[in-house]
Amino acid sequence: MSVVGIDLGNLSTVVAVARRGGIDILVNEVSNRATPTLIAFGPKQRYIGESAKTNEISNYKNTVGSLKRLVGRNYNDPDVLEVEQQYVGAPLVEVDGQVGVKVQYLGEEKTFTASQLLAGYLSKIKQTASAELKTAVSDVVITVPAWYTDIQRRGVLDAAEIAGLNTLRIINDTTAAALGYGIIKTDLPEDEPRRVAIVDVGHSDYSVSICEFKKGQLVVKATAYDRHFGGRDFDKVLVDHFAEEFKSKYKGQVDVKSNPKALVRLTSAVEKLKKVLSANSVAPLNVESIMNDVDVSSQLKREELEALMKPLLARSTAPIEKALSIAGLTKEDIDSVEVIGGCTRVPALKEAIQSYFGKPLSFTLNADEGVARGAAFACAILSPTTRVRDFQVHDVTAYPIKFTWETAADIPDEETELEVFGQNNAVPSTKILTFYRKADFDIEASYAQPELLPGQINPWIGKYSIKGVTPNAQDDFSMVKVKARLNLHGILNIEQAYVVEEKEVEEPIPQPETKEGEEPMEIDESAPKTRIVKKLIKTGDLQVVSSVQAADDSxxxxxxxxxxxxxxxxxxxxxxxxxxxxxxxxxxxxxxxxxxxxxxxxxxxxxxxxxxxxxxxxxxxxxxxxxxxxxxxxxxxxxxxxxxxxxxxxxxxxxxxKKEKEMEKERKAREELARRAAGNKKPTQTAQSGEVGTGGRAPPPPPPPADDMNVD
Missing domain, CATH: 1.20.1270.10 (Substrate Binding Domain Of Dnak; Chain:A; Domain 2)
Structure with a gap:
């Protein structure tokens, strides 16, 4: 059974597997360690990953990226229409109550939901991993941004299920990276925790987690983020700059923003330019036949790049400051700053982060693969087929969750709202609520501070109907216990509801223990050995009917x-x-x-x-x-x-x-050589007599003269 971690990135996805006592990064069909997070549709088939990237320009209107930023979102969300549509070639539409795309597939116009698109991509990842591992892939851990809400996490779970994957855990990107950091460290303290800031700046977002490490334990103290700060935002600044330059330089022949395919070509070129400028002071930019058969060229110096990026860089420390504030710490309390994500290769960004903390940055983790390795460790911890060193992970939730309900008819002054899971509440976590009811009732869960949510995501999480409630034996209120849980995925569920009653029960009276060196106390045999106490006893389970923002069974x-x-x-x-x-x-x-x-x-x-x-x-x-x-x-x-x-x-x-004849000829040649070697072998001499051929014995006496011989 495979143990696989999937770092689901906005630009590309990295897959890691736990095997042979370590973590390996899997390569795709063209031997790349990262697979483009793209899915496209054609007249005969889908193109996913590398093939979608290869055909992106020629098949732009049927190609979909930003999969992780579309899943779980509504079509009317401004984050979708105003931001993500810029990065998606296919037109976005509403499908089954969520955002989807309209494409040409198999010669027909088709629509697919964001969960279906992600499921198609995960199917490809599953096939790639299976081909590399030579075994079926089922159990996985998938990483998501810490700012994901309940509906987004459910969307990822739905997509994985459609793709035939068993998701053991949805884990936050920075938490996975922190796990990868902690589990390989052999010098973690046992008493005072080591405080580490995990700074992850990827293609589309920027997250910071403040973590405390002890031997065998990770506790995430706080997480903060900027959802619109990443590599693609730096690219957009450069695209805007060169688009204006080319429009002026080529006198209206080149208006990149009016041509989607030209925009893709320029975006690809500025990505390369940005990487060159990470290690060089100046870099050229050349794009052949960008549009209207016009070749364009320019160049940019690093100081010019930094001037263009200045508004972005001004926001570079805000998530760090917020995370420290939530954790109740200062930058001086941080022992180490670990940076990951491809965008952290930008020198000006690294300098801004380092300048804020006033200490050198640490690069223990691989910038591109650290999250995937952590996800594979998380999968190994949860998988029954793999043994791994015990390591506890305590994450937190990003948004406070409240429950609301209607008042009971006989309790007019009852409170009808309660914040059950506060911001920064531990994950996983369980809370038990108590209600006094004579009949069935409903509970609704929603986010307590909608202004914190991404875009205009609906703060409503779900409705839970508690069925089977009746008055107690005295025709009074039944005491109903409701068990709410934020599970490993960070998803809210009402796991159980049941009725309890206060009853008198008999229990043994604890006897005093005799301390070492003391005489045992005399026991009064006539004294009672049990006592009657009142306890809450579970008397029956209740049915919970859930209605949440996830795809239904049909x-x-x-x-x-x-x-x-x-x-x-x-x-x-x-x-x-x-x-x-x-x-x-x-x-x-x-x-x-x-x-x-x-x-x-x-x-x-x-x-x-x-x-x-x-x-x-x-x-x-x-x-x-x-x-x-x-x-x-x-x-x-x-x-x-x-x-x-x-x-x-x-x-x-x-x-x-011919080969057999040659082999026979060689065999005979070897035999002939061996025969000749045996025939030319000289007798050996002994060290005792120096005589030849006597075996060390004296030679026989010479024969007598012929005259002395008797001849018959």
């Missing part, structure tokens, strides 16, 4: 079926393209070899027949067969192999026979 079933159909179609198209490419490759390969390696193994008639068949197949492939089916490509390949395969087999048989 919609989820439809989304799953649609995702399965689209995934199957994508696979069929990919397999068909593979068979087509294999057929084309075989035609060129066998044609070349027929005139060279295979020439001696085919008759003239066979050659002519094969050449004719190759020509017919090639003509078909580039004409009516250019967009054929997988089955037809397979059939055409089999037709060619029935003829070409015989010739190839003769060639292979001849090669094998």
């Amino acid at each position: 919609h989820m079933l439809a989304y799953k079926e649609q995702e399965l159909a689209m995934t199957t179609e994508d696979k069929l198209v990919a397999d068909t393209e593979d068979r087509k490419n294999a057929l084309e490759e075989y035609i060129y390969d066998i044609r070349g070899k027929l005139e060279e390696e295979y020439a001696a193994f085919a008759s003239d008639e066979e050659k002519e027949n094969l050449r004719e068949l190759l020509m017919k197949t090639e003509d078909w492939l580039y004409d009516e067969g250019y967009e054929s089916t997988k089955a037809k490509y397979v059939a055409k390949m089999e037709d060619l192999m029935r003829v070409g395969g015989l010739i190839r087999q003769r060639y292979l048989d001849a090669q094998n026979e």
Whole structure:
């Protein structure tokens, strides 16, 4: 079973896995360690990740980014219409009560919700991870920004479920990074905590968490953020600058903002320029055929970049100050400042953060992969299949949550509102509320301070109906306990409701303990050994009917079926393209070899027949067969192999026979060398007698003279 952490980024996504005693970053089909967070739609299939990025300019109106910033949002939200539409090629529309897109797919106009789009992307991530790990991927931990609300977190869970993933935890980006930091540290204190500021500036947002570390424990004290401060905002400043420059320089021929594809080209170019300026004092910018067949060029110095970024940099310390204020700490209380996120490579931003704290920044974590590694650790902690060092994680919620209810008829002065989970409340956390009721009643949950929420997200979280309430045996109010919980995902649920009654119960009287060295006390056997006490006893469970901002069962079933159909179609198209490419490759390969390696193994008639068949197949492939089916490509390949395969087999048989003869020749040569070596071997001499061939014994006496010999 896999243990996978997914750092769901706005620009790209990084996937990590816990294995072989450590954390590995998985690569995608083109061996990149990060996959573009894009999904696009075409006439035959979807393009996801790398393929969507490759076709982004040519298929701009059907390409969707900003997936993590669309999920869980309403179409009328100004954050969506005024901000995200700038970064999404496809037109945004309302679908099933949430924001979605309208695209051309399979030759038809289709609409998809943000959760469906994210589900399609997660399906691709799942396939990539499965291919790399050679096993099925199911259990995952997914990271999200700390400012995500209940509906956004539910949207991610829905998307993961549609994609066939079992989400063990939705974890905040900075919390995941902090876990990755703490779990690898072997020098954490056991008493006084080490205070660390985790500063994460990514592609679209900026988050800061103030964390306390002890041995085996992480406590997030506070989190603050700027939802519109990141790499894409720096890019936008540069795009605006060069758009004005080119409009003036090329006398109206180049109005980048009037052409979406030109805007994409320029954005890609300024991303590269920004990276060059991170290490150099000046950088060129060149874009070929940006629009109207015009090539544009310019350059920018680092000081000019910093001047353009000045309004953004002025906001660079605000999230830090807010996080410290919520935590009740000062910058002097911070022991270390860990910075992560691709945008922290901007020298001016690093200098601003370092200047605020007055101490050197720390780069213990990988800027691009630290969050994914932390998510993989979180998954390993929760997975029953992996053993990992015990490490407790205590996170906090960003927004206070209140409950409201109607007054009971017989309790006119009852309070009807209560803040149950305050801002910075621990996550996970459970609270039990007590109500006195004679009949069923409803509770509604909402965010207590709507002004803190992103954009215009509806502060309403859910409605919970408590069913089955009746008067007690005395025809009076029943005491109802309601168990509310902020779970590991940071999502609110009413987990349980039940009735309790105060009853008299008998319990043993605790006996005094005898201390060491003391005489045991004499016990009065006639004294009572039990006592009657009053306790609250649970007498029955109640039904809880929840109505929350998440896709209902019927919609989820439809989304799953649609995702399965689209995934199957994508696979069929990919397999068909593979068979087509294999057929084309075989035609060129066998044609070349027929005139060279295979020439001696085919008759003239066979050659002519094969050449004719190759020509017919090639003509078909580039004409009516250019967009054929997988089955037809397979059939055409089999037709060619029935003829070409015989010739190839003769060639292979001849090669094998030749190889066997060479091996036999080598064997005989080795045997001949061994025989000669044995024949030329000289007798060995002994150290005792110096005689040859006697084995160390004295030689026999010489024969007598011939005259002395008796001859018969």
